[in-house]
Amino acid sequence: MLVAYATFKRVQLSLIIMVEGPTAKAYAIRIRNELSGEIIREVFTKSKRVYISLDNLVGKRILSSDSIGKNILLFIDNAAIRLHLMMYGSIHIYQLNEPLLKPKSRVRLLIRGAEKKLVAYNAPIVEVDKRDRILKKLRRDLGPDPLSDEWSxxxxxxxxxxxxxxxxxxxxxxxxxxxxxxxxxxxxxxxxxxxxxxxxxxxxxxxxxxxxxxxxxxxxxxxxxxxxxxxxxxxxxxxxxxxxxxxxxxxxxxxxxxxxxxxxxxxxxxxxxxx
Ligand SMILES: [Zn+2]
Structure with a gap:
């Protein structure tokens, strides 16, 4: 119990001082490595920015994950989920049977796959929409990203x-x-x-x-x-x-x-x- 708490605290501290482009990219790489190919069994989100039916995502595969600027993106079929963590948000990946580290009231997004689940806590922005629409908006609003292949x-x-x-x-x-x-x-x-x-x-x-x-x-x-x-x-x-x-x-x-x-x-x- 003590060990779990210490780990939790350290993670929290490092996140508070730094959710910048490199943090978003590190999350995206981790999600890509651990969850690509996972078939979605359940999606839950507490967000008003849901523009397509979440039911459409069930049964689909998580294709990949990437970041643009400070935004973390999950690609699922022709849809995407955009997360922005700001100061206090965090993303955890658990085994299916593992209990959540933080209270349920803080869960903004939960994706349950066949083997693992992804939970985003306190993320101020969770947007679910068509992939093209999300990418188009980000490309319109954001300058070049030094960590992207399109950097100029x-x-x-x-x-x-x-x-x-x-x-x-x-x-x-x-x-x-x-x-x-x-x-x-x-x-x-x-x-x-x-x-x-x-x-x-x-x-x-x-x-x-x-x-x-x-x-x-x-x-x-x-x-x-x-x-x-x-x-x-x-x-x-x-x-x-x-x-x-x-x-x-x-x-x-x-x-x-x-x-x-x-x-x-x-x-x-x-x-x-x-x-
Ligand atoms: Zn000096």
């Missing part, structure tokens, strides 16, 4: 340049510019690129924008690799959550503030990231 550095650079008057720290969180960047990646990307988040896009050189985009790609991949190896990402962090820490590059103090108007936790080294 050029497109990401163009998207940033569309907002000359915006602060770069604000714009790279915008999912229509680059999909999957969350607050941890945002802080770490700008630190590595040596760019101050308060700088306006118009004041950045082409080379700086290119650097931000290529670091977005490299760091997303690095985070994903750590996630898949079940390693903590903390050793990768130069600034995020390092309150009162010193810069690992120059030794200057790390400054913490809330960037306006997005009001997100922001950590910088004012020496490495000059205005």
């Amino acid at each position: 550095r050029e497109e990401a650079i163009r998207n940033i340049m569309k907002f000359p008057e915006e602060k770069i720290g604000v714009i790279i969180l915008d999912q229509s510019v680059i999909a999957g960047i969350g607050n941890i990646l945002r802080n770490e990307i700008l630190f590595r690129a040596k760019v101050n988040p308060e700088k306006k896009v118009i004041d950045l050189s082409r080379r700086e924008v290119e650097r931000i985009v290529s670091i977005s790609e490299e760091l997303s991949r690095e985070f994903l690799r750590f996630k898949l190896e079940h390693k903590r990402i903390k050793p990768l962090l130069f600034v995020y959550n390092r309150y009162k820490g010193k810069c690992r590059i120059c030794g200057a103090p790390i400054k913490f503030y809330m960037q306006k108007p997005i009001n997100r936790k922001t950590f910088i080294c004012e020496n490495c990231q000059k205005m």
Whole structure:
């Protein structure tokens, strides 16, 4: 019992600090590996975004799973289920006879297969619709995803340049510019690129924008690799959550503030990231 609780707590903590593109991709890969081919016996969801009959999914096979940005997708026949976990959602895969780890009241989606079951807790978004419709909407709303085969550095650079008057720290969180960047990646990307988040896009050189985009790609991949190896990402962090820490590059103090108007936790080294 004690062991189960400790495990549960550790999982929770790692999720609260990080549901960004790499986490979504790691979930999708795990679902793909464990549930592809499973024939669905029962689907339950607590969601208003159900646009096709759930009965149609019963008897069908789970074909695959993937992520786009922070969205996790399950493909079932010509339908898809989209999950967005935000801050507190999580997905668990259980053997059929295993009891649920969390109270039933928190279940937003349950898929029971022939051998395993998938349970999503607290996920704020569970959408069930035709596959084409879900993909079309995501492609319309989201910028390129550094972890997708369709990733394009050029497109990401163009998207940033569309907002000359915006602060770069604000714009790279915008999912229509680059999909999957969350607050941890945002802080770490700008630190590595040596760019101050308060700088306006118009004041950045082409080379700086290119650097931000290529670091977005490299760091997303690095985070994903750590996630898949079940390693903590903390050793990768130069600034995020390092309150009162010193810069690992120059030794200057790390400054913490809330960037306006997005009001997100922001950590910088004012020496490495000059205005
Ligand atoms: Zn520094």
